[in-house]
Amino acid sequence: MENLSGNYEIRRFPAVSEGRDGYEEAEAWARAVAFGFHDATRSAAHVACSMATYEADGRIFTGAYQTGPVAQSSLPAEVPVATFGTFRKTLNIGFGRMLETQMVTAVTVRTPHRRRGLLRRMMTEDLQAAKDDGIAVAALTASEGSIYGRFGYGVASLERSVKVDTTARFRVRPQATGTVEVADPKVLLEVAPKVFGRVHRHTPGSLGRQEWYWLLASGSLSREGKEDPAIKAALHYGPDGSVDGYVSYKFAGWDTTPATMEVVDLVAATDQAYLELWQYLGAIDLVERVTWNEAPVDDPLAWALTDARCIDASDSRDMLWLRILDVPQALAARHYPADGRLVLTVADPLGLTAGTFALDVKGGGAAVELLPGGAPADLALDVSALSSIYLGGVSPVTLKAAGAISEVTPGAAFKAQQMFAVERATHCLTHF
Numbered sequence: 001m002e003n004l005s006g007n008y009e010i011r012r013f014p015a016v017s018e019g020r021d022g023y024e025e026a027e028a029w030a031r032a033v034a035f036g037f038h039d040a041t042r043s044a045a046h047v048a049c050s051m052a053t054y055e056a057d058g059r060i061f062t063g064a065y066q067t068g069p070v071a072q073s074s075l076p077a078e079v080p081v082a083t084f085g086t087f088r089k090t091l092n093i094g095f096g097r098m099l100e101t102q103m104v105t106a107v108t109v110r111t112p113h114r115r116r117g118l119l120r121r122m123m124t125e126d127l128q129a130a131k132d133d134g135i136a137v138a139a140l141t142a143s144e145g146s147i148y149g150r151f152g153y154g155v156a157s158l159e160r161s162v163k164v165d166t167t168a169r170f171r172v173r174p175q176a177t178g179t180v181e182v183a184d185p186k187v188l189l190e191v192a193p194k195v196f197g198r199v200h201r202h203t204p205g206s207l208g209r210q211e212w213y214w215l216l217a218s219g220s221l222s223r224e225g226k227e228d229p230a231i232k233a234a235l236h237y238g239p240d241g242s243v244d245g246y247v248s249y250k251f252a253g254w255d256t257t258p259a260t261m262e263v264v265d266l267v268a269a270t271d272q273a274y275l276e277l278w279q280y281l282g283a284i285d286l287v288e289r290v291t292w293n294e295a296p297v298d299d300p301l302a303w304a305l306t307d308a309r310c311i312d313a314s315d316s317r318d319m320l321w322l323r324i325l326d327v328p329q330a331l332a333a334r335h336y337p338a339d340g341r342l343v344l345t346v347a348d349p350l351g352l353t354a355g356t357f358a359l360d361v362k363g364g365g366a367a368v369e370l371l372p373g374g375a376p377a378d379l380a381l382d383v384s385a386l387s388s389i390y391l392g393g394v395s396p397v398t399l400k401a402a403g404a405i406s407e408v409t410p411g412a413a414f415k416a417q418q419m420f421a422v423e424r425a426t427h428c429l430t431h432f
């Protein structure tokens with residue numbers, strides 16, 4: 001492909017809220033993103049509201065701007081032809097350990113400027129800068145499955161959409177130990193960050209959430225940019241009376257059959273809270289089905305129901321894509337439930353962190369050593385495959401079977417599976 005990305009100037013600037021210097025530039029950038037994702041043109045109030053949350057997240061906007069003359073009557077040069085957004089939050093890498101992560105979002109390239117290398121240029125520059133800044137991993141959620149592997153990203157967590165039949169056959173086996181009560185959804189502005197914080201600390205694969213989530217869950221800002229009066233909320237109280245879970249949901253309307261409640265956000269800090277929020281959802285009168293588009297694939301609900309076939313889950317898909325930027329730093333940051341030594345030869349299409357690395361684990365802690373080139377390895381893999389297995393959510397044995405990992409020492413893939421295992425199912429509740 002001819003690389004024409006040099007015909008553009010790349011600019012980086014922080015998100016700022018309305019009234020601050022640089023707002024016009026940030027607004028033009030946000031409008032370009034909305035165009036790239038085929039959204040309706042946003043009102044000034046919607047953009048301002050979103051921008052305030054972007055500023056709170058500390059987002060950095062990258063835009064590509066035309067350097068030559070702009071076509072007559074077309075969008076002006078101040079509107080970027082390509083966008084690329086980043087912010088940083090912590091990623092739970094298992095056993096409560098956290099790693100600061102470069103989160104990549106809002107990647108768009110205006111149609112007449114596509115396939116000229118703009119995504120490649122913005123991505124490679126940004127990943128290098130993040131690495132230089134001491135960041136060991138980057139993450140994104142992908143619009144299409146075929147774009148990001150070439151940049152070293154690998155699928156590290158899955159999710160699925162479920163339709164749960166909540167007619168008479170729906171029965172959750174364990175006895176409730178807490179209670180659920182309905183609340184004004186606006187209380188979630190205060191409650192949701194605290195409950196999510198607990199979930200984040202105990203869920204491998206969880207990423208810190210952007211400010212927008214609390215607005216969405218509380219009905220303060222819908223995806224359409226307005227208040228959402230249809231949102232309802234229920235809170236779960238543990239045996240000590242404190243709130244340890246919530247569900248935000250809305251009715252699909254009387255024209256939908258069977259009558260359906262849609263989960264907007266379900267966050268539970270204990271196993272009991274999770275099942276009891278489902279018990280609550282299953283008990284709502286005049287409703288026969290509850291849907292949720294961000295459900296875990298390894299879902300305790302299926303094992304808690306007297307009839308697991310109440311769950312119709314057809315759509316299982318990639319969710320979090322991870323990209324290790326610094327192998328020694330990332331490997332040393334993890335806790336390992338099994339001791340052992342593994343030598344990994346890692347290939348990297350962007351040349352950021354290729355090499356042969358010895359991972360020595362004793363008592364769960366790791367020492368990582370870069371070995372001279374050509375040193376014998378147990379496993380050879382691309383950085384995307386290493387990124388996939390890093391959070392314990394994807395099996396090295398499966399990747400070996402897929403040809404994505406080559407096993408040089410027999411049994412090394414299984415050993416890696418044991419070493420990279422995490423304490424509970426990997427799941428990411430944060431879309432970005």
Ligand SMILES: CC(=O)SCCNC(=O)CCNC(=O)[C@H](O)C(C)(C)COP(=O)(O)OP(=O)(O)OC[C@H]1O[C@@H](n2cnc3c(N)ncnc32)[C@H](O)[C@@H]1OP(=O)(O)O
Binds near residue numbers: 037104106121146
């Ligand atoms: C993290 C997120 O934000 S996910 C959302 C991504 N954005 C979208 O899907 C919005 C619609 N799509 C677009 O805006 C653009 O087509 C983009 C951003 C996907 C690609 O931008 P471009 O500037 O055209 O990509 P660029 O020219 O840099 O191509 C880089 C490489 O990716 C490949 N590529 C680009 N888009 C795609 C695609 N949709 N599917 C498969 N491969 C792709 C190119 O062939 C090229 O391959 P190569 O360098 O290995 O030869």
